[in-house]
Amino acid sequence: MVFYRGVSLLSKLRSRAVQQTNLSNSVRWLQVQTSSGLDLRSELQELIPEQQDRLKKLKSEHGKVQLGNITVDMVLGGMRGMTGLLWETSLLDPDEGIRFRGLSIPECQKVLPAAKPGGEPLPEGLLWLLLTGKVPSKEQVDSLSQELRSRATVPDHVYKTIDALPVTAHPMTQFTTGVMALQVQSEFQKAYEKGIHKSKLWEPTYEDSMSLIAQVPLVAAYVYRRMYKNGNTIPKDDSLDYGANFAHMLGFSSSDMHELMKLYVTIHSDHEGGNVSAHTGHLVASALSDPYLSFAAALNGLAGPLHGLANQEVLLWIKSVVEECGENISKEQLNDYVWKTLKSGKVVPGFGHGVLRKTDPRYTCQREFALKHLPEDPLFQLVAKLYEVVPPILTELGKVKNPWPNVDAHSGVLLNYYGLTEARYYTVLFGVSRALGICSQLIWDRALGLPLERPKSVTMEWLENHCKKA
Ligand SMILES: CC(C)(COP(=O)(O)OP(=O)(O)OC[C@H]1O[C@@H](n2cnc3c(N)ncnc32)[C@H](O)[C@@H]1OP(=O)(O)O)[C@@H](O)C(=O)NCCC(=O)NCCS
Numbered sequence: 001m002v003f004y005r006g007v008s009l010l011s012k013l014r015s016r017a018v019q020q021t022n023l024s025n026s027v028r029w030l031q032v033q034t035s036s037g038l039d040l041r042s043e044l045q046e047l048i049p050e051q052q053d054r055l056k057k058l059k060s061e062h063g064k065v066q067l068g069n070i071t072v073d074m075v076l077g078g079m080r081g082m083t084g085l086l087w088e089t090s091l092l093d094p095d096e097g098i099r100f101r102g103l104s105i106p107e108c109q110k111v112l113p114a115a116k117p118g119g120e121p122l123p124e125g126l127l128w129l130l131l132t133g134k135v136p137s138k139e140q141v142d143s144l145s146q147e148l149r150s151r152a153t154v155p156d157h158v159y160k161t162i163d164a165l166p167v168t169a170h171p172m173t174q175f176t177t178g179v180m181a182l183q184v185q186s187e188f189q190k191a192y193e194k195g196i197h198k199s200k201l202w203e204p205t206y207e208d209s210m211s212l213i214a215q216v217p218l219v220a221a222y223v224y225r226r227m228y229k230n231g232n233t234i235p236k237d238d239s240l241d242y243g244a245n246f247a248h249m250l251g252f253s254s255s256d257m258h259e260l261m262k263l264y265v266t267i268h269s270d271h272e273g274g275n276v277s278a279h280t281g282h283l284v285a286s287a288l289s290d291p292y293l294s295f296a297a298a299l300n301g302l303a304g305p306l307h308g309l310a311n312q313e314v315l316l317w318i319k320s321v322v323e324e325c326g327e328n329i330s331k332e333q334l335n336d337y338v339w340k341t342l343k344s345g346k347v348v349p350g351f352g353h354g355v356l357r358k359t360d361p362r363y364t365c366q367r368e369f370a371l372k373h374l375p376e377d378p379l380f381q382l383v384a385k386l387y388e389v390v391p392p393i394l395t396e397l398g399k400v401k402n403p404w405p406n407v408d409a410h411s412g413v414l415l416n417y418y419g420l421t422e423a424r425y426y427t428v429l430f431g432v433s434r435a436l437g438i439c440s441q442l443i444w445d446r447a448l449g450l451p452l453e454r455p456k457s458v459t460m461e462w463l464e465n466h467c468k469k470a
Pocket of ligand 1: 408
């Protein structure tokens with residue numbers, strides 16, 4: 001334990017030094033990369049030809065440069081470590097975590113406009129950053145908030161479609177059904193049917209994406225109120241920003257919960273392109289399926305327990321610990337409970353990652369939020385204890401590549417503290433946030449004219465023969 005604390009202190013100091021260098025680099029970068037117009041669509045219109053030329057040059061000058069060797073392990077291991085996708089909006093470093101257009105989470109918290117001084121970033125600001133690579137001014141964010149407000153009307157048939165499902169259906173099933181029902185308004189589909197030139201495809205993709213981002217909080221809130229509040233829905237409040245309005249429609253009025261929602265939507269939005277939901281959205285859209293179809297497919301991937309559903313699993317697991325051992329659980333009891341989970345053939349939810357090899361910075365910023373707003377909360381203290389107990393056990397297993405906590409290890413206890421206690425609903429919140437990241441990339445997919453995704457697959461026999469020859 002002493003060793004573990006020592007290592008974590010050293011790595012904190014090191015990463016603080018790295019962060020400071022990176023931050024000053026980013027700030028230098030930001031001085032150049034700020035935008036002036038208030039209209040996001042015009043901003044994109046200007047950027048697209050530049051980026052198309054950049055891609056063209058990359059292809060023509062460096063198309064034959066190798067990026068690495070593919071091994072049999074990679075083919076059999078879910079394509080781990082295989083670089084195979086272009087994803088502009090964010091990049092994941094195994095040790096440092098996510099950067100949104102070059103900015104880490106602490107940097108985003110520092111430079112993106114907030115609703116109040118020192119507050120969490122407005123998700124609309126992150127959306128602007130993801131789409132343009134530029135840090136928006138407060139006026140640009142306000143203008144984007146206004147654009148989203150003007151699109152935030154959900155046709156009645158969407159609610160009726162959700163109502164056709166049993167109220168007990170999983171919230172993700174109800175949410176995805178709502179997104180599919182929104183699809184009937186797709187501008188992309190209409191434009192394609194009319195016969196649009198492929199160089200213009202990004203435009204209806206933009207229209208659909210912005211409407212989708214504007215409307216998913218209403219659909220998500222409807223599902224929540226239908227399932228847990230007897231269908232008493234709360235109308236949107238146009239005086240609020242995107243995150244605060246979402247929390248308001250769910251039924252939460254505290255300003256701390258509104259801040260949490262802004263942080264939540266910001267940090268869950270994007271995690272480069274290879275994760276199940278992002279990759280699925282990108283893959284489906286590569287067939288020129290419209291943003292609604294693509295995003296609904298992404299949500300179905302997010303609903304898996306090894307991916308987005310892990311936030312539900314974490315809170316249920318934590319509550320089962322409390323039920324069995326009480327809130328003042330000792331580290332020894334916790335140790336035994338973790339082993340019991342592992343011995344029953346289950347994973348410890350909220351720990352491990354396909355790419356990350358250190359503590360997820362999305363976990364860290366939620367921990368900081370908890371330290372500021374709910375340091376005495378017993379479930380938060382349990383999460384903090386898990387941070388000490390779980391990694392050594394997973395390391396002892398000898399096969400887990402990353403024993404550290406991920407984003408899902410923390411989100412549930414924060415939501416639970418503010419009264420959003422229905423764990424089965426948590427993945428829907430994740431889904432609302434993911435709309436920002438996935439849709440931003442879909443707009444660029446079409447703007448850059450990225451092709452149909454079609455990797456080669458082989459059989460075991462093919463691999464055996466290939467290996468014999470090699
Ligand atoms: C996220 C996750 C799916 C990544 O999987 P991965 O890339 O295959 O991870 P690894 O390469 O480290 O897996 C190697 C082995 O360790 C196991 N392992 C990884 N994380 C584990 C965990 N938290 N608890 C128990 N076992 C775990 C894997 O199941 C695998 O076992 P197997 O060889 O018997 O199949 C995995 O860490 C996991 O299941 N975590 C818990 C669920 C979760 O929190 N998901 C949200 C991710 S953001």
